[in-house]
Amino acid sequence: MTSLVEEAQVPSYNTRLIFYPLLLLASSIWILYRWQQKSRLHTLAEKLPGPPVIPFVGNALLVLKKNPTQLVEFALKFAEQFGNVIRIWLGSNLIVFLTDPNDVEVILNSNVHIDKSTEYKFFKPWLGEGLLISTGDKWRSHRKMIAPTFHINILKSFVSVFNQNSKNVVDKMKGEMGKVFDVHDYMSGVTVDILLETAMGITRKTQDESGFDYAMAVMKMCDIIHQRQYKLWLRFDALFNRTSFFEQQKKLLSTIHGLTTKVIKNKKETYLENKSKGFIPPTLEELTKSTDDNVLANNDKSLSEDVFKGYRDDLDFNDENDIGEKKRLAFLDLMIESAQNGTNNISDEEIKEEVDTIMFEGHDTTAAGSSFVLCLLGVHKDIQARVYDELYEIFGDSDRPATFADTLRMKYLERVILESLRMYPPVPIIARKLNRDVKIATNNYVLPAGCTVVVGTLKMHRNPQYYKNPNVFNPDNFLPENTSSRHYYSYIPFSAGPRSCVGRKYAILKLKVLLSTVLRNYKVNSDVTEAEFQLQADIILKRTDGFRLQIEPRQRVPSTVA
Numbered sequence: 001m002t003s004l005v006e007e008a009q010v011p012s013y014n015t016r017l018i019f020y021p022l023l024l025l026a027s028s029i030w031i032l033y034r035w036q037q038k039s040r041l042h043t044l045a046e047k048l049p050g051p052p053v054i055p056f057v058g059n060a061l062l063v064l065k066k067n068p069t070q071l072v073e074f075a076l077k078f079a080e081q082f083g084n085v086i087r088i089w090l091g092s093n094l095i096v097f098l099t100d101p102n103d104v105e106v107i108l109n110s111n112v113h114i115d116k117s118t119e120y121k122f123f124k125p126w127l128g129e130g131l132l133i134s135t136g137d138k139w140r141s142h143r144k145m146i147a148p149t150f151h152i153n154i155l156k157s158f159v160s161v162f163n164q165n166s167k168n169v170v171d172k173m174k175g176e177m178g179k180v181f182d183v184h185d186y187m188s189g190v191t192v193d194i195l196l197e198t199a200m201g202i203t204r205k206t207q208d209e210s211g212f213d214y215a216m217a218v219m220k221m222c223d224i225i226h227q228r229q230y231k232l233w234l235r236f237d238a239l240f241n242r243t244s245f246f247e248q249q250k251k252l253l254s255t256i257h258g259l260t261t262k263v264i265k266n267k268k269e270t271y272l273e274n275k276s277k278g279f280i281p282p283t284l285e286e287l288t289k290s291t292d293d294n295v296l297a298n299n300d301k302s303l304s305e306d307v308f309k310g311y312r313d314d315l316d317f318n319d320e321n322d323i324g325e326k327k328r329l330a331f332l333d334l335m336i337e338s339a340q341n342g343t344n345n346i347s348d349e350e351i352k353e354e355v356d357t358i359m360f361e362g363h364d365t366t367a368a369g370s371s372f373v374l375c376l377l378g379v380h381k382d383i384q385a386r387v388y389d390e391l392y393e394i395f396g397d398s399d400r401p402a403t404f405a406d407t408l409r410m411k412y413l414e415r416v417i418l419e420s421l422r423m424y425p426p427v428p429i430i431a432r433k434l435n436r437d438v439k440i441a442t443n444n445y446v447l448p449a450g451c452t453v454v455v456g457t458l459k460m461h462r463n464p465q466y467y468k469n470p471n472v473f474n475p476d477n478f479l480p481e482n483t484s485s486r487h488y489y490s491y492i493p494f495s496a497g498p499r500s501c502v503g504r505k506y507a508i509l510k511l512k513v514l515l516s517t518v519l520r521n522y523k524v525n526s527d528v529t530e531a532e533f534q535l536q537a538d539i540i541l542k543r544t545d546g547f548r549l550q551i552e553p554r555q556r557v558p559s560t561v562a
């Protein structure tokens with residue numbers, strides 16, 4: 001009996017030993033939770049529309065186990081349900097989604113809300129403190145230094161690089177004739193080649209590390225970063241560093257950084273060697289100086305200059321003169337030159353970060369952008385015929401490369417590109433961290449400091465208030481009469497305001513040369529309808545089903561004859 005009592009007493013003693021600390025822990029967690037509920041972040045967040053919240057987890061379960069395609073469908077449905085302002089909690093992180101251009105303008109047009117959200121920190125091992133993620137004075141001074149390297153005079157000197165590489169990809173695509181193939185592979189390859197030449201000044205012939213390996217490494221890195229953004233546990237370095245992703249990331253970064261570091265080292269050595277021999281390249285100021293004789297007439301300017309004029313950024317289209325082929329300098333050369341001549345105070349490490357950033361930002365975005373255009377033209381044959389007729393008017397049946405002046409005449413192609421970027425914006429969301437409370441236009445809601453604001457470009461671009469049939473591909477949405485009275489912030493594929501895309505003009509120019517070259521050589525066809533495109537929520541918008549395309553040789557005659 002005694003032993004029984006003793007036996008009975010032992011568990012009761014043990015239970016108390018566990019029960020009281022547990023009770024204490026649970027009460028502390030509850031008090032912490034209630035205290036959090038009363039915090040300013042929670043008080044203001046409670047006023048915003050959004051789904052019910054589960055303590056501690058927030059709304060994280062909503063995205064759990066959803067694949068990237070389901071995530072896009074889910075986000076679009078969610079926006080239908082809750083409207084233009086939606087609040088969700090991922091654990092203790094408050095995220096507010098905005099899709100009203102008036103609200104978006106408040107954030108993007110500000111010189112204060114320029115900090116990127118914490119999600120961008122996953123780029124850090126790759127891009128360091130490059131332009132995309134840096135903030136404060138560093139971002140300001142580097143933006144001031146880098147924006148002029150995208151001056152139209154510099155871009156004009158790249159037209160021959162765009163032409164040569166476009167011609168190369170047309171030749172490579174010949175092998176796909178008659179088959180269904182993924183055109184993104186080709187667009188990605190040619191984009192990397194063009195970037196290597198225009199950003200780093202190296203061609204396939206001069207590089208000993210394959211551009212394809214580099215492109216693959218960039219794509220895989222994007223995938224890892226994307227997983228970290230929506231898989232809650234991967235957000236914590238301590239957990240991430242124990243997964244196989246971490247090891248993969250290390251290998252990929254060694255491919256990516258290996259190339260950029262080597263190129264910078266070689267370039268700097270060449271610069272110093274040339275300098276010692278008295279060869280000094282032209283400065284950025286010399287290259288971007290305008291001459292009155294060469295200023296383009298207003299009606300010669302490209303359409304997108306009007307579309308984007310409300311952005312209030314620092315990319316000036318006004319002065320145009322031709323600096324000529326011989327003076328072509330890659331962005332890297334310009335940065336090395338300005339660091340060496342003392343115009344800019346930038347270290348080798350910082351130059352590497354900026355080159356990596358340009359290589360990342362300039363690559364996947366334009367590869368996806370051009371692939372969407374080709375697939376859309378494969379679906380909308382009437383629109384493709386109009387694009388070709390315009391090209392025929394410019395080039396006839398000749399095979400000559402495009403000039404900068406030709407690109408200004410590609411007005412319909414430009415509308416097609418702009419419309420494709422509306423329906424399928426390569427950067428489907430933009431995120432900012434708020435360091436101050438902000439009052440937005442919708443219901444005078446106040447978004448609290450500390451929250452992340454996500455601008456849902458994909459959703460905003462399909463708002464029936466601004467586009468008559470928002471889900472119909474219609475390049476006429478960009479006829480001047482339709483764009484002139486539209487809210488500037490209802491169309492932001494390149495973001496807008498002080499942190500807008502620095503490569504916007506480069507991208508439009510390159511897309512025109514590349515796409516016109518492909519379309520002058522091939523008729524394109526899609527074996528699926530647009531409704532069957534499966535969109536993938538990624539850092540860059542893509543298709544899960546691949547960018548399926550078929551090509552056939554183009555008869556160089558107007559569509560009415562063909």
Ligand code: HEM
Pocket residue numbers: 131132133143357358361362363365366369425426427429430431492493494495498499500501502503504506507
């Ligand atoms: C169709 C092509 C492109 C699209 C749709 C696009 C879109 C964007 C967007 C939306 C942003 C803002 C991102 C954010 O705030 O999170 C951005 C930033 C940026 N883009 Fe692009 N981009 C394109 C092409 C390019 C190209 C070709 C380059 C360079 C060669 C480039 C370089 C940059 C850089 C450096 C930034 C950071 C700017 C800053 O924060 O000051 N982009 N881009």
